[in-house]
Amino acid sequence: MMEDMSHYPLELTGPDVPMVRFMNVTKRYGALTVLDDLNLDVTEGEMVTIIGPSGSGKTTVLRMLMTLETINSGVIYVDGKPLTHMPKNGVLVPADAKYLRRARASIGMCFQHFNLFPHMTALENCMEGPVQVLGLSKREARERSEELLEMVGMIDKKDQHPSRLSGGQQQRVAIARALAMRPKVMLFDEVTSALDPEVIGEVTNVIRRLVSEHNLTMLMVTHQMGFARDISDRICFFFGGRIEEQGPPDALFGNPQRDRTKQFLSAVKEAD
Template identity: 50%
Template sequence: MKTVIRAEGVHKRYGTLDVLKGVDLEVTQGEVLALIGPSGSGKSTFLRCVNHLERIDGGRLYFRDRLVGYEEREGKIHELPDTAIAAQRGEIGMVFQRFNLFPHMTALENIMMAPILVKKEPKAEVRERAHDLLARVGLADKAGSRPDQLSGGQQQRVAIARALAMRPDLMLFDEPTSALDPELVGEVLDVMRDLVRVDGMTMIIVTHEMGFAREVCDTVAFMDGGAVVESGPPAAVLGEPRHERTRTFLSKVL
C-alpha cells in the first residue's frame, strides 16, 4: 500500500503551549481516516500542519515520499520556496468548518480560481471542469450564485468542489458539517460518501459524526493531549476502545 501521509513524532507548540506532542500516524492510498478527540486535543492543528499552514517544531511529516513544506539538502532541512509550497498544497484539498468561500465571487468563480492562478491551467478547460464539479455536488443550477445567496450546506458543497478542482490526491476535512443546521448535514456527508465510493479518495476527516465515521471510514484515530492514543478500524476503536481516555470521550459523544 502506498503511503500518502506519514507523521513521525510530530511536535507543534504555540509559544510555551505544547499542542502536538509527538503525533504518529499513517494514511495509505485510498484510506479514509476519521480523527476524533476532545476539544483542544490538536486535531485542527495537525490538519493545518499536513497542509503546511503551520510549521512543525519537531518530528517528520511526509506527503507521499516528500517532506511537507521542507526539503532535505546535505543533511539539513530547508523550508521550500513559496511557489513549491503552493504547488504541494495544490495536491492537498482542504475543507474547513466555516466555508471560507470568497464572498464577492460566484460559485463558479470560486471553483475556477486556484487551478487558473496556481496551476496556470487554461480558463476554458477549468470552466468546464468547474461546471462538472458543480453538477457532481448537486449544484448545477447555482454556478452564478454568490455565497450569500446559498445555504450553508450549498456553500460547503461549493467548498468541496473548489478543493476538488485542483485534482488533489488527499482531502482534509475539519469538522465540515459542525457549523451546519442539522437538516443540511446529510447533503454534505452524501457528497463526501460519494467521493469515497466513486473516486476512492484518500481523506482525513476531523468529525464528531460517529455514525458517518463508523460507516465510511477505514480507520478511526483518537487524539488526546496532542498525541494519537489509539487507532484502528471503527468497530474496534468505537466499539471496544482499549484506553480509558477513549472510553471516557466516547461515553460523552455517543
Template identity: 60%
Template sequence: MEREPVPAPADAAPAAGDWMIRFDQVVKRFGDLTVLDHLDFHVRAKERVTLIGPSGSGKTTILRLLMTLERVTGGLIEVDGRPFSHMPGRGGLVPANEKHLRVARRKIGMVFQQFNLFPNMDVMRNITEAPVRSLGRSREEAETRGAELLEMVGLADKAHEHPARLSGGQQQRVAIARALAMEPEILLLDEVTSALDPELVAGVQCLLRDIAQESQLTILCVTHEMHFARDISDRVLMFDRGRIVEDGPPEQIFGEPREQRTRDFLQAVIEAG
C-alpha cells in the same frame, strides 16, 4: 520560534507500506503549550482516516500543518514519500521555504469548517479561479470541469449565484467542489458539517460518503459526528493531548474500544447528543 533539527532520511522513496502521509516524531508548540507531542502516524494512499477526540487534542493542528497554515516545531512530515515540512539543504533537511511548500501542497485540498468562499465572486468563479491561476488551466477548461463538479454536488443551477444567496449547506457543497477542482490526491475535511443547521448536515455527509467511496482520494477527516466517522472511515484514530490513544477500524473503535480514554470520550459524546 526555534525548531528542532531534523536529520535527512536515508531514503526519500515511499516506504514499503505505501504511505501517502507520514508524521515522524512531529512536535508542534504554541509558546509553552505542546499541541502535538512527538506524534507518529501514517495514512496509506487511498485510505480514509478519521481523527476523533476532545477539542484541543491536536486534530485540527494536523490538518493545518498539512495545509502549511502552521509550521512544525520539530520532527518531519512527508507526503507521497517526499519531505513536506522540510527540504534538502546543507548537511540534511532544513525547514521548507515558501516555494517548496507551494509546490508540495498542490497534492492537497481542504474543506474547512467555515466555507471561506469569496463573496464578490459567483459560484463558478469561486470554483475555477484557483485552477486557472495555480494549475494553469484555461478558463474554458476550468469552467467545463466546474460544471461537472456542480452537477456532482447537486448545484448545476447555481453556477452564477453569489454565496450570499445560497444556504449554508449549498455553500459547503460549493466549497467541496472547489477543493476537488484542484485535482488533489489528498482531501482534508475539518468539521465540515459543524457550521450547518441540523437539517442540512445529512445531505452534505451523504455527498462526502459518495465521494469517499467512488474516488481514489486519500482522505483525512476531523469530525465530532461519530456516525459519519463510522461510515466514511477505513481507520479511526482517537487523539488526546497531542498523542494517539487508540488506532483501529471503525467497528472496533466504536464497538469494542480497548482504551478507557476512548470509552470515556465516546460515552461523553453519546450523553451530549
C-alpha cells in the same frame, strides 16, 4: 536550538510508501504542546477520521498538513516527499515559500466556515484555482468546475454568490472548489460543525460519494460519530496531542480498549 535532522530520510522509498506520514511531529503554541511527538501514516486511498475532545490537537493535524501552521520538530511527508522541509546538501532544512508551494499542490482542504470567496459566484469560486494556479484555459476550467458542481448537486446555483446560498450549499461548493484542483489528499476540517442539523446530510452524502467513487486519500475531523463510523477505514482517537487509540471503526466504537476512549465515547453518546 536546532533539531538534529540527520536521521530523517530525504525521501521515503520502498514498496509501502504512505501517502501521508507524520514523523515525530511536535507543535507548540508557546508553552502549550498541541501535538506531542506524533507518528501517523495514511496510505493511498485511505479514509482516516480523527476524533477527540476539543484541544486534543485534531484540527492542528489537518492545518499542519495544509501548511497553515509551522512545525516545531519532526517532518511531514506527502507522497514520499518531505512537505515541511526540503533537502539541502544532503539534509532536511525548513522548507522555503517556493518549495512549500510545490509540495502542497497535492493537498486540498475544506473548512468549517467554508471560506468561499464572497465576491465570486459558485462557478467562479471553482474556476479560480484551476485558472490562476494550474494555468488551465477558462473553457477547460469551466468544464471541470461544472462537472464537479453537478456532482455536488449545485449546478443550478452556479451563478449565485455565496451570500445567496445556505451553509450546506456553500459547503458543497467549497468541496467542488477543492476538488477542482485535483488533489491527491483531501482534508475535511469539521465541515458540518457550522451547519444547521437539517442540511448536514447533504454535505455528508457528498463525502460518502467521494469515498465510494474516488481513490482520494482523506483525513477528516468530525463530531458526527455515526457518519465517521460509516465511511472511515480507520478512526484515530486523539488525546493531549497524541493518538490515544486507533483502529477500524467497528473495533474502536464497538470495543474501545483505553479508558479515555471509553469516557469520550460515552460522553459523546450521552450528548447525542
